[in-house]
Each structure stands twice: as structure tokens, then as C-alpha cells.
Amino acid sequence: xxxxxxxxxxxxxxxxxxxxxxxxxxxxxxxxxxxxxxxxxxxxxxxxxxxxxxxxxxxxxxxxxxxxxxxxxxxxxxxxxxxxxxxxxxxxxxxxxxxxxxxxxxxxxxxxxxxxxxxxxxxxxxxxxxxxxxxxxxxxxxxxxxxxxxxxxxxxxxxxxxxxxxxxxxxxxxxxxxxxxxxxxxxxxxxxxxxxxxxxxxxxxxxxxxxxxxxxxxxxxxxxxxxxxxxxxxxxxxxxxxxxxxx
Numbered sequence: 001x002x003x004x005x006x007x008x009x010x011x012x013x014x015x016x017x018x019x020x021x022x023x024x025x026x027x028x029x030x031x032x033x034x035x036x037x038x039x040x041x042x043x044x045x046x047x048x049x050x051x052x053x054x055x056x057x058x059x060x061x062x063x064x065x066x067x068x069x070x071x072x073x074x075x076x077x078x079x080x081x082x083x084x085x086x087x088x089x090x091x092x093x094x095x096x097x098x099x100x101x102x103x104x105x106x107x108x109x110x111x112x113x114x115x116x117x118x119x120x121x122x123x124x125x126x127x128x129x130x131x132x133x134x135x136x137x138x139x140x141x142x143x144x145x146x147x148x149x150x151x152x153x154x155x156x157x158x159x160x161x162x163x164x165x166x167x168x169x170x171x172x173x174x175x176x177x178x179x180x181x182x183x184x185x186x187x188x189x190x191x192x193x194x195x196x197x198x199x200x201x202x203x204x205x206x207x208x209x210x211x212x213x214x215x216x217x218x219x220x221x222x223x224x225x226x227x228x229x230x231x232x233x234x235x236x237x238x239x240x241x242x243x244x245x246x247x
Contacts, residue, residue, distance in 0.1 A: 204243075218244075 111128070116136045126146045135155045146166045156176045163183045170190045177197045185205040192212050199219045203226050210230040217237045224243035238244055 110130045112132050113128075113136050114132050114134045116133070118136055118138050118141055120140045120142075121138070122142050123146055124142050124144045126143065128146055128148045128151050130150045131148070131152070133151055133153045133156050136153070136157070138156055138158045138161050140160045141158070141162070143161055143163045143166050146163070148171050149167050149169045151168070151171045153171055153173045153176050156173070158181050159177050159179045161178070161181045163181055163186050166183070166186045168186055168188045168191050171188070172192045173196050174192050175195045176193075178201050179197050180200045181198070181202070183201055183203045183206050186203075186207070188206055188208045188211050190210045191208070193216050194212050195215045196213075197217045198221050199217050201218070201221045203221055203223045205225045206223075207227045208231045209227050211228075212232045213236045214232050214234045215236065216233075218241045219237050220240040221238075222242045226243060228244070233244075
């Protein structure tokens, strides 16, 4: 059962056609709602999306035909199954409205977004709790009020990202690039920021209680009004940082 948007892209003769429907529907219900006798997606190459934004899906494709029928870059073999990948989603996204796509911003809890290209993405209010965002590109992304509690952001590129009021409690940001990021009033309690690059980051009013900032680069960062109670700042570079006492 799809919670919000069911999408089917199927190949009819030489063309790929896309069908989408909002609401909590199954793919069978989606097909029956179109009342089309030509729709026999179970016997033709097809891709079924259950969650899509902007580069994840939940479902697989017809087995055993991927190598012969699918356009290059559309599928990838993962854990022994053929799965649709980013290029196929970009192709069908042209058929979907912004309103449909935005429906999914709040449904990414626990998602596997490793190495995802989310540069400049609008992820305001997104539920990314526990998501795997290792090495993801989030440059300039809008993550205001996003829930990233317990998310794995190791090695992620968050340069210039807007993380105001985001919940990053217990998130793993080890080695993440947060240069120039806006983290005003963000919740970073217990976050792992070891070796993170926070040069020029705005951390005014952020809650860093119990955060691990060992070896972090905080040159020129603004920490005015930040809660650093219990934070571990050993070997952190605080040159030019505002709001902290320099020893």
C-alpha cells in the first residue's frame, strides 16, 4: 500500500508511459482506476515507485529483463534485485507536479540516501530521522525545521545548507562539511561532530549540549548564545570564533 503517491512507468512497444495517482492506493488500484486494457505491466518492463523524493524508490522491477530492455542508467542491481535508480526517477518526474513531489518530503524516515545528490533540495520540515545520508551532497539544501535526529551524515557535504531550527540530536556528522552552514537554533545535543568542518558556520543559539566537537574546525564560526554545556572541544580549532573564550 502506497502512502501518498503510486507511480508506474511501463514500456509499451517502444515508448515508456507513466501513470501516477495520489492517495493511499496500491499499484493494482492505480491500474484499475485507468481502466486501460493495454496496461499489462506485470508482463512488460516496468518500474513501480512507492516513495519518490528526490532519488529513492521503494519497490523493484520485473526480474530478469533489466539488461535487455531498460534504458542505460535506469536500473541497478542491489542486494540481488534489480532496482530503479536516479535516472529513471528524473525521467518520470517530468510527469509529476511539484505538489505531488512535495508530498514525500515528510516521508523519508530511515531512508537510504547514501551518495545522493540533494544539492539545493527543498527539504523543509522533512522527516529524515535515522536516515542514512553518508557522503550525500546537500550543498545549499533547505533543511529548516527538518527532523534529522539520529541521522548518519558522515562525510556529507552541507556547505551553505540552511539548518535553522533543525533537529540534529544524536546525529552522526563526523567529517561532514558544514562550511558556511546556517545552524541557528538547531538542536545538536549529543551530536558527533568530530573532525567536522564548521568554518564560518552560524551556530547562534544552537544547542550543542554534550556534542562531540573534537578536532572540529570552527574557525570564524559564530557560537554566540550557543549552549556548549558538556560539549567536548578538545583539539577543536576555535580561531576567530565568536561566543567562546579562547585559552
